[in-house]
Amino acid sequence: MSILIDKEKRVLIQGITGREGMTRAKLMMDYGSQVVAGCTPGKKGEVVHGVTVYDTVQEAVEATGRIDVSVIFVPAPLIKGAALEAIEAGVKLLVIVPDRVPIYDVLEIAEAAEQNGAQFVGPNTLGVISPGKAVVGMIGGRARTANEWFKPGPVGVMSRSGGITSAISYYLTQEGLGQTTAIHVGGDAVVGLPLHEVVKHFQADDETRMVVMFGEIGTAQEEKVADLIEQGKFTKPLVAFVGGKAAKSGTRFSHAGAIVEGNRGSHEGKVKRLREVGAHVVDAFGDIPKVARRVLEEAGKQSGDA
Amino acid sequence: MARLFEYQGKEILSRMKIPIPKGQVARTPEEAEEAARSIGKPVIIKAQAWVTGRASLGGIRKADSADEARKAAEAILGMEMKGFTVNEVLVEEQIDIDQEFYAGVIIDDVARRPVVIVSSMGGTGIEEIAQSHPDKVATQKVKITRGLPAHDARNLWRKVGISGKLQMKLGNALVGLYNMCRKYEARSGEINPLVVTNDGQVMAADCRLTVDDYAVFRHPDLGIEIARELDRPATPLEKIAYQVEAVDYRGTFYFIQMAQGFREGEGYIGFHGAGGGGSMMSMDALLKRGYKIANFTDTSGNPPSSKVYRAARIILSQEGLDGYFASGSGVASQEQFHSARGFVKAFREVGLSIPAVIRLGGNFEEEAIEILGKCASGLPSKLEAYGRDDSPDFCAERLQLLIEEQKKAGLRSFTPRKRNPARKPYRFETVTGSIEIDHACCVQCKDKPCVAACTREILKIEDSAPVLAQEVAVVKKGRCTECLACEIACEFEGNGGLWIDLPIPELKE
Numbered sequence: 001m002s003i004l005i006d007k008e009k010r011v012l013i014q015g016i017t018g019r020e021g022m023t024r025a026k027l028m029m030d031y032g033s034q035v036v037a038g039c040t041p042g043k044k045g046e047v048v049h050g051v052t053v054y055d056t057v058q059e060a061v062e063a064t065g066r067i068d069v070s071v072i073f074v075p076a077p078l079i080k081g082a083a084l085e086a087i088e089a090g091v092k093l094l095v096i097v098p099d100r101v102p103i104y105d106v107l108e109i110a111e112a113a114e115q116n117g118a119q120f121v122g123p124n125t126l127g128v129i130s131p132g133k134a135v136v137g138m139i140g141g142r143a144r145t146a147n148e149w150f151k152p153g154p155v156g157v158m159s160r161s162g163g164i165t166s167a168i169s170y171y172l173t174q175e176g177l178g179q180t181t182a183i184h185v186g187g188d189a190v191v192g193l194p195l196h197e198v199v200k201h202f203q204a205d206d207e208t209r210m211v212v213m214f215g216e217i218g219t220a221q222e223e224k225v226a227d228l229i230e231q232g233k234f235t236k237p238l239v240a241f242v243g244g245k246a247a248k249s250g251t252r253f254s255h256a257g258a259i260v261e262g263n264r265g266s267h268e269g270k271v272k273r274l275r276e277v278g279a280h281v282v283d284a285f286g287d288i289p290k291v292a293r294r295v296l297e298e299a300g301k302q303s304g305d306a
Numbered sequence: 307m308a309r310l311f312e313y314q315g316k317e318i319l320s321r322m323k324i325p326i327p328k329g330q331v332a333r334t335p336e337e338a339e340e341a342a343r344s345i346g347k348p349v350i351i352k353a354q355a356w357v358t359g360r361a362s363l364g365g366i367r368k369a370d371s372a373d374e375a376r377k378a379a380e381a382i383l384g385m386e387m388k389g390f391t392v393n394e395v396l397v398e399e400q401i402d403i404d405q406e407f408y409a410g411v412i413i414d415d416v417a418r419r420p421v422v423i424v425s426s427m428g429g430t431g432i433e434e435i436a437q438s439h440p441d442k443v444a445t446q447k448v449k450i451t452r453g454l455p456a457h458d459a460r461n462l463w464r465k466v467g468i469s470g471k472l473q474m475k476l477g478n479a480l481v482g483l484y485n486m487c488r489k490y491e492a493r494s495g496e497i498n499p500l501v502v503t504n505d506g507q508v509m510a511a512d513c514r515l516t517v518d519d520y521a522v523f524r525h526p527d528l529g530i531e532i533a534r535e536l537d538r539p540a541t542p543l544e545k546i547a548y549q550v551e552a553v554d555y556r557g558t559f560y561f562i563q564m565a566q567g568f569r570e571g572e573g574y575i576g577f578h579g580a581g582g583g584g585s586m587m588s589m590d591a592l593l594k595r596g597y598k599i600a601n602f603t604d605t606s607g608n609p610p611s612s613k614v615y616r617a618a619r620i621i622l623s624q625e626g627l628d629g630y631f632a633s634g635s636g637v638a639s640q641e642q643f644h645s646a647r648g649f650v651k652a653f654r655e656v657g658l659s660i661p662a663v664i665r666l667g668g669n670f671e672e673e674a675i676e677i678l679g680k681c682a683s684g685l686p687s688k689l690e691a692y693g694r695d696d697s698p699d700f701c702a703e704r705l706q707l708l709i710e711e712q713k714k715a716g717l718r719s720f721t722p723r724k725r726n727p728a729r730k731p732y733r734f735e736t737v738t739g740s741i742e743i744d745h746a747c748c749v750q751c752k753d754k755p756c757v758a759a760c761t762r763e764i765l766k767i768e769d770s771a772p773v774l775a776q777e778v779a780v781v782k783k784g785r786c787t788e789c790l791a792c793e794i795a796c797e798f799e800g801n802g803g804l805w806i807d808l809p810i811p812e813l814k815e
């Protein structure tokens with residue numbers, strides 16, 4: 001199994017006629033995602049890489065029967081409109097790739113999603129990939145490299161940094177550890193599916209035997225993951241790395257969205273809290289694959305003993 | 307985040323019908339004197355700076371006459387406060403305060419809603435109040451489509467023991483503050499203290515407002531010069547960098563200076579990252595080796611080569627650097643040769659005189675490393691390029707070795723890449739610059755590699771020289787992606803007749 005995305009999911013691309021939309025449509029289809037429609041207002045009838053373009057999401061839903069996921073590539077100021085349109089047309093999972101989406105727009109999208117039982121990844125996400133099955137967003141760049149970097153296997157990967165999502169997966173693959181799903185939750189302070197929500201999906205997925213997490217300073221996501229472990233709601237082994245030791249207080253590192261606010265969100269605070277509840281926090285990023293392998297082997301032994 | 311000064315915040319508050327003391331901003335002692343005279347009452351002079359505890363730093367003074375106001379302003383203007391130079395003061399009527407309260411709005415990333423906070427105690431920091439007197443603080447998460455109705459606001463004040471007429475007035479002020487934050491898309495907004503004067507009026511005695519960087523474009527009336535999260539005003543170089551970003555929306559370019567006034571040998575490294583997570587690990591790798599970060603730069607989100615070039619030029623314009631370190635996540639989805647070309651152009655034009663290590667792992671990294679390798683041999687300092695299988699730690703170690711080596715061996719000889727006046731110029735414009743081809747060189751150029759290098763099919767050969775194969779306007783609008791491939795092909799395999807001009811306004815040569 002995998003989470004959020006697989007071969008069966010029917011995918012719509014909003015903004016498919018733009019520079020990024022067009023390029024990444026090809027990646028997704030080459031990799032095996034089921035892209036069934038595109039949407040750009042005013043461009044009905046165009047065809048991009050064999051995919052039919054519709055004027056509205058509602059129209060795409062009616063014409064194709066069912067849309068499970070919409071990947072959004074429109075410019076940041078238009079994201080709110082596009083996202084609300086998809087949510088109201090009944091799409092249950094959105095992947096919002098662009099960055100610089102104004103925060104109040106994200107709050108409005110979040111409220112609409114909540115009311116309609118929808119979820120969204122991002123904004124400012126590289127996307128989600130379930131190796132060997134499907135990819136949504138731009139993670140992997142092109143199918144050839146995506147196939148090389150990501151392999152199917154037992155590890156769930158979640159990260160607050162886009163590039164690092166690929167990096168972790170690639171290094172795990174080198175170590176012989178494949179992934180169920182790798183997800184970049186998005187670099188902004190407010191995101192649709194933060195780490196503590198993703199971890200619940202991994203908990204429910206039988207094939208995910210452990211999770212590797214890349215956290216960052218700022219926000220309360222890592223602390224919330226620790227809370228879930230403490231409450232017994234997340235019980236699989238967790239290997240974590242928290243980036244941003246170098247960050248000066250009050251300085252945000254680009255779209256990493258890392259803001260140090262007092263102790264909450266600080267590097268030390270997160271590491272301490274995660275260790276308290278038994279997560280394997282590594283100090284060096286390069287140690288992740290080795291530690292993941294060890295942790296997985298130990299977990300295997302335990303379940304073998306039982 | 308884009309922070310506003312107290313006087314700017316208050317101006318907006320008053321537009322939202324929240325009373326503020328009568329006041330005027332002044333940039334010179336004379337202006338302060340004039341302001342005090344026109345207010346015609348005893349005044350208070352307040353330093354405009356984004357720091358807390360201004361009073362204890364001597365940044366707030368009372369003045370009973372216009373003359374005293376001038377003297378107070380003289381003392382405050384130009385003052386250094388926690389690294390912040392005071393350029394403006396707010397001259398305000400003195401008010402007789404009877405009671406102090408607190409009102410604030412902040413975005414809660416967990417609830418994904420704005421939260422309004424009130425307290426019956428004001429003046430000091432809200433964290434301290436919440437710690438020492440939790441019963442005197444009340445909060446409410448706001449449903450964004452519902453907003454904050456007056457009765458919610460009054461109920462909040464009720465929870466901290468306020469009733470009657472005062473509750474109503476404070477309630478109105480809170481609704482005004484919330485609406486202001488919503489309208490101007492504030493990440494946070496605070497009135498501390500919100501006061502009641504001796505004659506019973508509710509007034510905002512201070513105001514701190516931080517606007518969401520990503521929403522600044524929707525509020526030109528705020529006149530925010532640089533929408534970046536800084537705890538001090540922008541440096542001249544940061545302003546130059548911000549202008550580059552402001553006129554080119556392809557990809558992200560972020561530049562802040564972490565240090566200034568350093569000298570060679572002190573261990574400051576020009577840092578150039580790609581993507582937040584990888585950048586932080588890469589900086590950690592430098593810090594571990596005892597180096598210091600001169601600047602933080604990020605070019606990510608698939609920027610064109612021209613943007614990476616400008617970023618590199620801006621980083622290199624800092625004096626006193628000991629090295630250049632570019633390192634991102636290591637496994638980037640973006641095509642890495644774009645960055646490589648940007649680096650090559652910048653390094654050759656300035657004649658790179660500090661060792662550089664470039665870690666460009668990801669899509670098409672082999673091509674990227676090859677391009678950098680080609681240019682490395684001709685530079686005064688050593689340049690090394692690495693890919694996804696080389697860790698930031700390893701690359702930082704390489705940089706350290708190169709720096710040590712250069713200390714002993716010195717610089718290699720080099721003639722910087724100069725632009726010669728064209729004898730037979732052929733010019734066309736691109737999105738942010740222009741391309742000039744000297745057809746006098748082209749006639750003798752055997753393979754004319756510039757044409758094949760352009761995957762956007764912009765060039766064709768006519769009379770044995772390259773000319774546009776597309777319409778001028780189409781090329782300028784973005785058909786030419788400023789990928790720099792033609793220039794690099796021309797330089798390394800052609801006859802050196804092509805120059806891409808990418809100006810960086812106000813950057814010193």
Ligand code: SF4
Nearest residue numbers: 748751756796800803
């Ligand atoms: S490679 Fe350079 S010199 Fe040769 S034709 Fe092209 S522009 Fe002219």
Ligand code: SF4
Nearest residue numbers: 760786787789790792
């Ligand atoms: S003319 Fe072609 S090769 Fe040259 S910068 Fe423009 S797009 Fe790139």
